[in-house]
Amino acid sequence: MAIxxxxxxFSWTEIEELGDLDRLRLVIEYLPDDKLMRTLEKxxxxxxxxxxxxxxxxxxxxxxxxxxxxxxxxxxxxxxxAQLRWLCGIExxxxxxxxxxxxxxxxxxxxxxxxxxxxxxxxxxxxxVLPDFGKSLAIDGKAxxxxxxxxxxxxxxxxxxxxDADHGVKSYRGKREDGSTWEKIVRWFGYKLHLVxxxxxxxxxxxxxxxxSVPDINEAHKLLEKMKEKQPAxxxxxxTMAGDKxxxxxxxxxxxxxxxxxxxxxxxRNMCGKMGSPHDCWAIMKTSPIIIKxxxxxxxxxxxxxxxxxxxxxxxxxxxxxxxxxxxxxxxxAKE
Numbered sequence: 001m002a003i004x005x006x007x008x009x010f011s012w013t014e015i016e017e018l019g020d021l022d023r024l025r026l027v028i029e030y031l032p033d034d035k036l037m038r039t040l041e042k043x044x045x046x047x048x049x050x051x052x053x054x055x056x057x058x059x060x061x062x063x064x065x066x067x068x069x070x071x072x073x074x075x076x077x078x079x080x081x082a083q084l085r086w087l088c089g090i091e092x093x094x095x096x097x098x099x100x101x102x103x104x105x106x107x108x109x110x111x112x113x114x115x116x117x118x119x120x121x122x123x124x125x126x127x128x129v130l131p132d133f134g135k136s137l138a139i140d141g142k143a144x145x146x147x148x149x150x151x152x153x154x155x156x157x158x159x160x161x162x163x164d165a166d167h168g169v170k171s172y173r174g175k176r177e178d179g180s181t182w183e184k185i186v187r188w189f190g191y192k193l194h195l196v197x198x199x200x201x202x203x204x205x206x207x208x209x210x211x212x213s214v215p216d217i218n219e220a221h222k223l224l225e226k227m228k229e230k231q232p233a234x235x236x237x238x239x240t241m242a243g244d245k246x247x248x249x250x251x252x253x254x255x256x257x258x259x260x261x262x263x264x265x266x267x268x269r270n271m272c273g274k275m276g277s278p279h280d281c282w283a284i285m286k287t288s289p290i291i292i293k294x295x296x297x298x299x300x301x302x303x304x305x306x307x308x309x310x311x312x313x314x315x316x317x318x319x320x321x322x323x324x325x326x327x328x329x330x331x332x333x334a335k336e
Contacts (some may be wrong), residue, residue, distance in 0.1 A: 021087055024065045028058055028087070032121045036114040038109055051096045056104050058088040059096065070147075071101045120230060122201065123205060125232060130201065134234045137262070138199040138242040139223070141216040143168060144209070146190035165190045168212025188212060194219045196227065199242055216246040223254060238262050245269045 040053045062084060068085040078085055078095045085093060089186065096104075107125040127133045155163050172184040192214060196206040206227050210219055220243075229233050241256055242265040256262040 017095075018068060021083055024084075024087060027061050027065055031061070031118065032125075033057070033118055036111060036118065039111055039114055043107065051100050052089070052096075054161060055089040056096055056100060059090070060101075060104070062088055071098055075101075102147055119204075119207075123231065123234070127237075133198055133201060133203075134205055134237050136199040136242075137196055137205060137238050137240065138304045139194075139196050139216075139220055139247060140244065141170075141219070141246075142193045142195065143186060143188045143212065144191040144193050145172065145188045148189060150189055162190075164211065166211045166213045168192055192216075196223055196241075205234065217249045217252060220247055220249075220252055221255070224252075224260075228260075235260055235262075240265050244268070284329065 037054055037057065038058075044053060059074065059078060062068075062078075065069070066074075066077065068074040068077065069303045075095055075098065078088070080089065082093075085095065095194060147161045148162040148165060151166065152161045152163070154161070157163050166185065167189050168185045172186070173181065175181050190212050192210050192212050194208045194210065194216065195204055197204050206223055208226070209217060224235075238260065245267045247264075247266050248269045253264045253266065256264045
């Protein structure tokens with residue numbers, strides 16, 4: 001059934017050397033979308049078939065592969081590119097108009113579960129090819145701006161205005177070589193993509209899309225629960241999960257290690273207060289052994305008692321440790 005000869009799955013050089021149309025051909029041929037197509041065709045029943053379901057779907061895939069930012073941009077590309085029309089199955093040069101895509105997108109939203117099933121099937125297939133896929137995970141959020149600039153006072157849905165998006169803010173901080181600090185604040189109106197990826201192969205494992213204002217850590221808890229429900233084997237196979245300071249959350253870290261045996265490799269926030277700067281203290285989570293990354297050092301930690309902690313393998317890091325017993329059973333390990 002495939003037109004293109006079988007290639008090594010991860011010969012990225014070969015993939016990159018393919019033309020745009022060949023890359024689209026690979027997507028159309030190997031995407032497990034038959035169930036979604038049958039569902040949509042069944043819903044259409046005996047209705048008009050001027051623009052077949054599979055043809056419109058193929059053009060949308062083309063829009064994704066070629067990174068078109070709008071339907072209008074995609075339509076212009078289809079009108080000028082005869083080879084693309086042929087590959088998508090468009091006959092007689094009859095390109096679907098905008099209203100066809102508007103109605104089709106509504107159908108896709110109604111069948112969101114089927115689209116998610118396609119994604120999960122792809123993850124399952126790649127897990128079979130790569131036994132170590134999913135062992136090293138990473139989690140993060142990405143801003144997705146809306147075409148709208150702000151909320152419309154009229155919140156009535158009419159298919160033209162964005163009634164779901166809201167404002168999001170994300171800050172980035174760091175230190176320059178001269179010791180001075182910097183801060184970058186990003187603001188946008190739209191949505192946020194929350195991703196769990198394989199940190200080695202840089203491929204997605206699970207995802208969700210929320211309003212821009214939803215905190216990363218709030219959605220992280222939900223992602224973990226959904227993965228437990230829909231990808232239990234992959235979650236069981238995972239060994240580590242990396243994240244930035246936004247995921248330095250006691251409940252989340254405990255859930256990773258205690259419930260799933262996943263070692264959290266997460267930057268710690270500066271919660272030391274008078275104890276010192278982030279470079280002078282270690283915030284240690286209670287309950288179980290964890291791994292915390294600070295100053296590019298990943299050090300195993302284990303509880304000495306319910307109120308004290310000891311740092312394992314300190315000699316390897318060259319840092320001497322001092323423990324402070326706290327009422328919350330949490331201790332800080334500071335340089336001496």
